[in-house]
Amino acid sequence: MSITVKALQKQGPDSPFEVVEIPRREPRPDDVVIDIKAAGICHSDIHTIRNEWGEAHFPLTVGHEIAGVVSQVGSSVTAWKVGDRVGVGCLVNSCGTCEQCRLGEEQNCLRGPVGTYNSEDVDGTITQGGYSQKIVVNERFVCRIPDELDFDKAAPLLCAGITTYSPIARWKVTPESKVAVLGLGGLGHMGVQIAAALGAEVTVLSRSLAKAESAAKLGAKRTLATTAEGFFNEHRGEFDLIINTVSANIDVDRYLRLLKPHGVMAVVGLPPERQKLSFGSLIMGGKVLTGSNIGGIRETQEMLDFCAKHGIGAVIEKIGVHEVDAAYDRVVAGDVQFRFVIDTATFE
Numbered sequence: 110m111s112i113t114v115k116a117l118q119k120q121g122p123d124s125p126f127e128v129v130e131i132p133r134r135e136p137r138p139d140d141v142v143i144d145i146k147a148a149g150i151c152h153s154d155i156h157t158i159r160n161e162w163g164e165a166h167f168p169l170t171v172g173h174e175i176a177g178v179v180s181q182v183g184s185s186v187t188a189w190k191v192g193d194r195v196g197v198g199c200l201v202n203s204c205g206t207c208e209q210c211r212l213g214e215e216q217n218c219l220r221g222p223v224g225t226y227n228s229e230d231v232d233g234t235i236t237q238g239g240y241s242q243k244i245v246v247n248e249r250f251v252c253r254i255p256d257e258l259d260f261d262k263a264a265p266l267l268c269a270g271i272t273t274y275s276p277i278a279r280w281k282v283t284p285e286s287k288v289a290v291l292g293l294g295g296l297g298h299m300g301v302q303i304a305a306a307l308g309a310e311v312t313v314l315s316r317s318l319a320k321a322e323s324a325a326k327l328g329a330k331r332t333l334a335t336t337a338e339g340f341f342n343e344h345r346g347e348f349d350l351i352i353n354t355v356s357a358n359i360d361v362d363r364y365l366r367l368l369k370p371h372g373v374m375a376v377v378g379l380p381p382e383r384q385k386l387s388f389g390s391l392i393m394g395g396k397v398l399t400g401s402n403i404g405g406i407r408e409t410q411e412m413l414d415f416c417a418k419h420g421i422g423a424v425i426e427k428i429g430v431h432e433v434d435a436a437y438d439r440v441v442a443g444d445v446q447f448r449f450v451i452d453t454a455t456f457e
């Protein structure tokens with residue numbers, strides 16, 4: 110028998126969120142049932158449910174920054190027990206046997222990973238995300254939330270945290286690195302904290318200096334306004350690594366010029382529009398332009414442990430279930446410091 114839970118659902122891209130009841134599957138032997146305590150709002154939720162990335166499957170519940178407590182386990186589950194503090198990010202299943210899954214890179218599963226929402230599940234249903242009271246997830250896709258991290262601060266780590274941690278780790282940021290974080294939103298504010306915890310010199314590249322004080326508190330050495338006159342000439346060739354988190358259309362070529370020779374721009378922001386690029390900006394100085402998609406489960410656990418060890422968490426604004434439509438407009442306007450988190454107790 111399936112479980113019925115309350116969730117926030119949209120009927121179409123332009124309709125408001127409504128609190129409805131949705132079914133969660135009867136836990137399979139290798140499933141874990143999680144009582145969700147906090148659910149972060151990622152800009153990807155907005156791109157998806159507003160149909161900015163293509164047709165979403167409606168009615169739909171989004172949310173892939175999930176923190177909560179295990180309330181039930183399937184008969185073959187040994188890694189988790191009732192009461193465990195856990196998180197779920199953007200993935201809820203993958204084949205588990207392909208080369209990428211065996212490497213721990215489930216996000217690159219060659220048979221296609223199952224996303225936490227708007228994705229076809231192994232049983233043919235469409236997955237429904239974390240703006241909800243409970244979720245049922247395969248045990249392999251659950252991470253442990255260290256006791257040092259409270260649920261509100263931990264939930265956004267499951268997407269914003271791992272998405273910035275992974276390229277910072279891959280491109281081997283050290284205390285000698287000059288790192289720029291482009292766009293200080295949900296992803297950006299985690300990128301700043303993680304790179305700073307590794308000892309790097311971190312610069313925030315934001316549209317204005319409005320967030321400069323907050324950026325400094327997160328560990329940035331300075332904030333530069335990308336709209337300032339002469340900005341692109343003055344800061345040419347300064348950075349080893351730019352983490353590009355921008356969710357909208359920008360002139361990527363101009364930002365590539367801010368890299369040192371052989372510097373790297375790791376793109377994590379996914380604007381709906383096709384982006385233009387001139388090869389000249391890559392060829393001059395032999396720069397690297399790369400992308401990064403969340404991270405595997407093992408690396409997500411490593412990131413959670415890293416954040417706990419370094420006293421890092423998301424800086425959040427907590428909202429009730431009836432405030433999500435207004436919160437979306439504020440995220441798009443860049444008006445949140447730095448992540449909205451839905452208090453699932455307000456479903457009651």
Ligand code: NAP
Binds near residue numbers: 376
């Ligand atoms: P967010 O909180 O809205 O932050 C995006 C930031 O981009 C804003 O704070 C703003 O920074 C900047 N920005 C927004 N509009 C801009 C514009 N028109 N011109 C220049 N800069 C602009 O979003 P998020 O949740 O961090 O997500 C960021 C992007 O990453 C989204 O596209 C999301 O879908 C994507 N994403 C990708 C992955 C992945 O695995 N690769 C995972 C999660 C999210 P300032 O105000 O500082 O200028």
Ligand code: ZN
Binds near residue numbers: 151153154199268
């Ligand atoms: Zn996300």
